[in-house]
Amino acid sequence: MPGCIFAPYFPPEEPQKFINVHKIFGASNVTKILNDLLPHQREDAVNSLAYEAEARIKDPVYGCVGAISVLQREVQRLQKELEAANADLLRLACGDIPSGFSLPMQIGPQSAPPYNYQPSLPPHSTLPIPYNPHSNNPNPDSNNNTSTPHNPLSDINRRRGGFDIP
Numbered sequence: 834m835p836g837c838i839f840a841p842y843f844p845p846e847e848p849q850k851f852i853n854v855h856k857i858f859g860a861s862n863v864t865k866i867l868n869d870l871l872p873h874q875r876e877d878a879v880n881s882l883a884y885e886a887e888a889r890i891k892d893p894v895y896g897c898v899g900a901i902s903v904l905q906r907e908v909q910r911l912q913k914e915l916e917a918a919n920a921d922l923l924r925l926a927c928g929d930i931p932s933g934f935s936l937p938m939q940i941g942p943q944s945a946p947p948y949n950y951q952p953s954l955p956p957h958s959t960l961p962i963p964y965n966p967h968s969n970n971p972n973p974d975s976n977n978n979t980s981t982p983h984n985p986l987s988d989i990n991r992r993r994g995g996f997d998i999p
Contacts, residue, residue: 838867842879853886854879 834840839860843851854863863882867875889896 838864842867842876850883853890854882857886857889858882 839851843854858866863879866878866882870878885897888900892899895902
């Protein structure tokens with residue numbers, strides 16, 4: 834119908850979008866919401882209502898909150914994984930091999946590394962700086978003097994309040 838407030842936001846190619854919104858919120862409530870908004874805000878509102886309606890149909894109890902909760906747990910898991918990877922990187926940069934860390938080796942009698950085995954690492958200046966999600970500085974090298982090679986051990990000691998290692 835001409836002048837229908839729903840027409841611009843619920844195209845005929847997407848009937849399920851309107852069905853879901855109507856089922857969860859009711860057409861009269863959606864009409865009230867859209868009439869209370871400025872025209873440039875309506876598309877975002879309809880998209881939010883459609884998302885919430887779809888989430889409520891999939892999960893009637895939690896809706897969007899359930900989806901957000903799942904994503905937050907995933908972010909927390911990935912942050913822990915990143916912290917563990919950064920810790921491993923720092924241990925390797927310091928020459929320590931953490932317990933439980935296995936280096937790829939060939940199977941056979943000569944596969945055991947010598948007692949004083951040190952992994953071959955690139956020079957400190959080429960080691961990547963571990964990402965710290967709690968740091969305010971997105972580029973940890975931005976304040977460093979680029980004429981001297983970067984020593985990650987110095988960063989560790991500075992963070993702990995210790996002395997720089999030359």
